[in-house]
Amino acid sequence: MKNYKKPTIFSLSSAPGKAGVSVFRISGPSATKALKSLTRQKFFEPRRVTLKKIYNKNNELIDSCLLFFMQGPNSFTGEDCVELHVHGSVAVIEKLTSELYSLGLRQAEAGEFTRRAFENGKMDLTEAEGLADLIDAETEGQHKQAIKQMDGALRHLYEGWRENLLNALAQIEGEIDFPDEGDIPDNLSHKALSYLNLVLEGSEKVLKTADTGEAIRHGLDIVIIGSPNTGKSTILNALSKRDAAIVTPTAGTTRDIVSINMILTGIPVRLSDTAGIRDTSNEIEAEGIDRALKLSKKADILIHVIDLTEDNSDNNIKSQISDGDIVVYNKVDKYQKQTMLKRGISSNEIKISALKEKDIDDLRALIEKTILEKYTVGNEPTLTRVRHRNCVSEMFLSITRAASCLNKSPELAGDDIRSALYALEELAGASDIESVFDRIFSRFCVGK
Ligand SMILES: Nc1nc2c(ncn2[C@@H]2O[C@H](COP(=O)(O)OP(=O)(O)OP(=O)(O)O)[C@@H](O)[C@H]2O)c(=O)[nH]1
Ligand SMILES: [Mg+2]
Structure with a gap:
């Protein structure tokens, strides 16, 4: 086999442009060779920061920099790694970049350092994803979730599951090899069952976190309907403290969806105002209503607005409110005899005057309370991607099948447990699926 040597890669790992300090990263088998050429030195003590002058091949001084050498495998990528902290000058960055090219190094692709770390067993795929999320994190909730995942929360979880599945498999295989015909336990008393049940319970619990995990990564859609x-548009404007949507006394003013972004309870939220729902023969308004209904079906939280000055007795809004929705009774300043709708479900209700901005802060607090009830980032591990949800669901189904045929056909149960283990390998990134890797790592920025 041809002795394949990985190319040595480099990248500006800090943001481009003028700055106090810029950080270059180099990783690969020729990292030390490049370093020797840049510094004219022969030896570098690992894990020790030193101040060094760096030169190009024409003996021109490029800069004085802090140099940090990490010898593989004790580095982020598992390879020899160098960090050069140079002055954040555009000219220095350009000069050093062209020198690194001339030394035969190649510019790293997006996520290539992390991909090497993953390939060298420094982290599993869920931890690499956590790292990507941490770099993208803009809010407190996203930070909390990402750092937990980067720190191995999901890995610890599935390692525990794998252990239990292997124990279950050992029980079954012992039975296949040495069948004891006189003493066949029924499915319910099978020794493997307790192991399988542990994984079923754990995975069922964590599957429930998937909605929360994904919502925190992408942000929540809250829709006013x-x-x-x-007074829907008036409410949007009052909450966002700006004139985002047009308000007029004419019914049917809003047609397009008007969205504003805000951060509530540390989670990014897209709050959307929609067209008022009614029967109409106006083609444009009908299109707006159609869009409103479609968006409301995808919403994470719905805010139903009811006009207290209208007769709502034969309003079919009642049937559209679900558990956990928010109901806002608006125009309390003109409120006369109307009573709140009588409904048999629990929802979060509030009376306000959007026009007078009365109790708008209470409405914001109610929205925050609703978010916290549904989407709190706890200390438990969460599934944060569709990929995780698919792998864990797949595992759950395989174990359910295995549990149901433990005694009737231990061979089949064994196969199902092996499928469950395979689903876990996919979650960890151990099964070699290039396309998945490409998708995950290409989302990183260059230099990570
Ligand atoms: N008295 C009173 N009037 C309000 C209140 N909120 C909104 N209005 C008025 O009600 C009218 C309609 O308000 P909008 O915010 O445009 O209502 P909307 O639900 O967005 O209406 P569409 O876009 O047509 O569906 C405007 O004249 C507002 O000034 C309120 O709390 N009290
Ligand atoms: Mg409107």
């Missing part, structure tokens, strides 16, 4: 003229 209701009949025309109830």
